[in-house]
Amino acid sequence: MSRAETIPATALRRPSPLWTLGLLRSELVTTIRRWRTLALLGVLAAVPVLVGIAVKIQTRGGAADHSGQGPAFITQITNNGLFLVFTALAATLPFFLPMAVGVVAGDAIAGEAGAGTLRYLLVAPAGRTRLLLTKYTTVMAFCVLATLVVAVSALIVGVLLFPLGDLTTISGTRISFAEGLGRALLIALVVAASLVGVAALGLFVSTLTGSGIAAMATTVGLLITVQILDQIPQLHALQPYFFPHYWLSFADLMRDPVYWDDLVKNLGLQALYAAVFGSAAWARFTTKDISA
Amino acid sequence: MAPYETDDAVDGAREETPHAGRRKAARYAVPVAVVGVAAATIGLVPALAASGDPDLPRISAQQLIEKIAKSDVQQLSGTVRISTDLGLPDLGGLGGNLASGAARGSGDGSSADPRSQLTSLVSGAHTLRVATDGPEKQKLSLLESGSEYSLIHHGKDVWGYDSKSNEVYHSTSADAGKDHRAEPPATPKDFADEALKSVDDTTSVTVDGTEQVAGRDAYKLLIKPRQSGTTVGAISIAVDAKTGMPLKFTLTPKSGGAAVLNVGFTQVSFARPAASAFTFTPPKGAKVTEEKQQGPAARRHAPKPDGFGKGLNGADVLSKGWTSVAVFDTGAKGGLPSGSKGGDLGGFLGSLGEKVSGKFGKGTVFSTRLVNVLITDDGKAYAGAVTKDALVKAADTGK
Numbered sequence: 001m002s003r004a005e006t007i008p009a010t011a012l013r014r015p016s017p018l019w020t021l022g023l024l025r026s027e028l029v030t031t032i033r034r035w036r037t038l039a040l041l042g043v044l045a046a047v048p049v050l051v052g053i054a055v056k057i058q059t060r061g062g063a064a065d066h067s068g069q070g071p072a073f074i075t076q077i078t079n080n081g082l083f084l085v086f087t088a089l090a091a092t093l094p095f096f097l098p099m100a101v102g103v104v105a106g107d108a109i110a111g112e113a114g115a116g117t118l119r120y121l122l123v124a125p126a127g128r129t130r131l132l133l134t135k136y137t138t139v140m141a142f143c144v145l146a147t148l149v150v151a152v153s154a155l156i157v158g159v160l161l162f163p164l165g166d167l168t169t170i171s172g173t174r175i176s177f178a179e180g181l182g183r184a185l186l187i188a189l190v191v192a193a194s195l196v197g198v199a200a201l202g203l204f205v206s207t208l209t210g211s212g213i214a215a216m217a218t219t220v221g222l223l224i225t226v227q228i229l230d231q232i233p234q235l236h237a238l239q240p241y242f243f244p245h246y247w248l249s250f251a252d253l254m255r256d257p258v259y260w261d262d263l264v265k266n267l268g269l270q271a272l273y274a275a276v277f278g279s280a281a282w283a284r285f286t287t288k289d290i291s292a
Numbered sequence: 293m294a295p296y297e298t299d300d301a302v303d304g305a306r307e308e309t310p311h312a313g314r315r316k317a318a319r320y321a322v323p324v325a326v327v328g329v330a331a332a333t334i335g336l337v338p339a340l341a342a343s344g345d346p347d348l349p350r351i352s353a354q355q356l357i358e359k360i361a362k363s364d365v366q367q368l369s370g371t372v373r374i375s376t377d378l379g380l381p382d383l384g385g386l387g388g389n390l391a392s393g394a395a396r397g398s399g400d401g402s403s404a405d406p407r408s409q410l411t412s413l414v415s416g417a418h419t420l421r422v423a424t425d426g427p428e429k430q431k432l433s434l435l436e437s438g439s440e441y442s443l444i445h446h447g448k449d450v451w452g453y454d455s456k457s458n459e460v461y462h463s464t465s466a467d468a469g470k471d472h473r474a475e476p477p478a479t480p481k482d483f484a485d486e487a488l489k490s491v492d493d494t495t496s497v498t499v500d501g502t503e504q505v506a507g508r509d510a511y512k513l514l515i516k517p518r519q520s521g522t523t524v525g526a527i528s529i530a531v532d533a534k535t536g537m538p539l540k541f542t543l544t545p546k547s548g549g550a551a552v553l554n555v556g557f558t559q560v561s562f563a564r565p566a567a568s569a570f571t572f573t574p575p576k577g578a579k580v581t582e583e584k585q586q587g588p589a590a591r592r593h594a595p596k597p598d599g600f601g602k603g604l605n606g607a608d609v610l611s612k613g614w615t616s617v618a619v620f621d622t623g624a625k626g627g628l629p630s631g632s633k634g635g636d637l638g639g640f641l642g643s644l645g646e647k648v649s650g651k652f653g654k655g656t657v658f659s660t661r662l663v664n665v666l667i668t669d670d671g672k673a674y675a676g677a678v679t680k681d682a683l684v685k686a687a688d689t690g691k
Contacts, residue, residue, distance in 0.1 A: 072438030072456075073438070075457060075458040078577055079578075090438065165576075169455075170438075170439055170440040170455035171433055171442055171455075172440075172451070172455070173569060174573065251437070251439075255440060256568070256569070259371075259421075261371075272330050275330075276323050276326050276330070279322040279326055280322075280323035282319070283320045287316040287319055287320075
């Protein structure tokens with residue numbers, strides 16, 4: 001049990017809500033300022049640039065690729081730059097985005113423990129539950145930030161390289177460019193929410209070990225394993241419960257009318273993972289002995 | 293680190309009274325409880341929702357069939373789940389091509405061509421969306437992961453749009469009317485209409501209670517062939533109690549096991565669909581394929597995955613009722629390329645089938661859980677939802 005919790009409750013100054021915000025702000029700034037985080041965001045921002053340039057070079061002669069191969073929406077990019085946002089998210093969601101989130105989430109507790117700074121954080125009258133919540137909020141903020149980096153980078157490249165205008169949904173109906181932008185924002189938020197499950201998983205792994213590297217490697221390893229299992233047809237009975245199973249359902253937002261079934265399943269599944277692994281991380285973190 | 297950890301553990305054990313141990317266990321119980329609640333919810337909610345068949349006034353089978361016939365639903369939108377299990381090896385498009393057989397028109401290779409898309413419905417599970425607003429406007433979409441294939445019929449135009457390859461298929465027809473309904477048999481109603489055509493004195497038709505389909509109260513109509521020789525075990529049709537619209541269609545084979553064909557609405561609304569759903573302009577940069585003007589027969593694109601009582605285009609039908617067998621000329625004299633003559637593919641196809649002989653000569657029978665097809669060596673094909681013996685007998689008499 002930590003020292004902070006053994007002090008009689010009367011001696012504790014009740015931290016104000018603003019104090020929690022201060023803790024969150026310092027966590028956010030520390031996380032985002034790390035070179036590691038900046039490098040991850042840089043890689044994420046580079047993916048849409050690469051996709052955009054590749055499509056531009058390939059279709060320079062005017063002959064569009066009609067083979068239907070590659071990530072979703074890729075055949076549409078030459079006609080409307082906004083589709084680069086959807087293609088970039090479809091290309092990064094299976095691996096790049098969750099890997100970045102896994103690194104940040106795995107590092108959250110274990111990294112502090114490995115660097116020997118965790119006990120100083122706990123000396124402050126924050127309480128372990130509050131610290132864990134702050135860490136999880138920081139990781140979720142990173143989910144949103146990483147997704148937005150991909151989306152904004154793709155939008156900029158799309159605007160620079162390709163024409164814009166009204167767009168055709170995958171159901172064949174037309175929507176205005178403004179509505180298309182709205183849907184792009186909605187899709188980015190859904191993609192960010194899709195990462196909540198892997199964030200909770202990473203945080204739980206992070207409370208199990210004192211080594212940041214071990215936690216990151218385990219989280220990313222679990223991600224890859226589950227992605228592979230999700231492809232094995234014999235496991236189809238289990239697959240609806242794998243966290244990446246409904247990830248690509250964000251494309252259903254481009255149907256007209258929107259097909260909500262899989263989107264709702266995806267969000268429900270992410271909430272379930274967040275609840276299970278979040279509470280497991282809490283149970284582990286509030287009862288374990290912290291020596292470093 | 294090890295010595296310190298040991299110290300800590302000892303220290304912790306001394307500090308930790310049984311009370312603290314209980315608290316630790318209680319905290320770990322939280323995630324376990326969350327899993328338990330989730331599992332219970334996932335397991336119980338569908339069971340609870342499914343329980344309690346609706347209480348509807350009694351109705352005779354005759355009245356129910358009349359109700360279906362009188363049903364005049366003009367506006368409709370909904371989601372249809374279709375799953376087929378013919379017991380075919382998973383050949384993807386090839387299986388579909390075999391099933392639609394010689395009735396296929398000359399394909400032009402566009403992936404937006406309805407003929408190349410809708411044959412995929414013959415195997416596996418698919419989600420479709422349908423929308424109808426009167427006889428002039430229909431839309432059918434095949435939902436795939438990250439893409440969609442839409443078939444839009446609006447007045448004289450029929451558009452096919454494949455969002456994956458960004459290709460468009462277009463055909464126009466001067467004679468407006470029901471003749472060129474763009475919709476292939478994909479809704480429970482289409483299948484129910486086909487099944488009810490086969491109802492005659494060789495069939496037992498009963499009302500088999502009620503059920504809920506897509507949140508609507510429905511009667512269950514059970515159709516069972518009494519003839520021997522057919523592979524059809526039973527057909528169950530759920531009919532909406534209010535509108536008389538068939539909502540679910542299930543075909544089980546006589547050999548038992550899972551349904552061969554299960555088509556049902558998972559969500560349905562009888563409100564007018566948005567007008568924008570039926571307007572289509574080819575997106576910029578899309579490759580548009582125009583249909584060449586062809587006879588009305590060729591415009592009936594849809595493959596017929598049902599096989600009962602239904603002649604294929606240009607085919608003769610032997611026998612009647614459930615044991616009807618369609619006969620058509622494959623045009624390939626010498627029949628199926630067999631053995632060394634047809635090369636690898638011929639040998640492969642031959643290995644899937646079973647060699648039979650009779651008064652008609654020699655041939656190969658290809659079996660599925662529902663439809664059997666006999667291709668004779670002189671190039672004739674016999675197909676029907678009948679047993680292999682019945683197929684050979686039909687070939688003998690039809691000679």
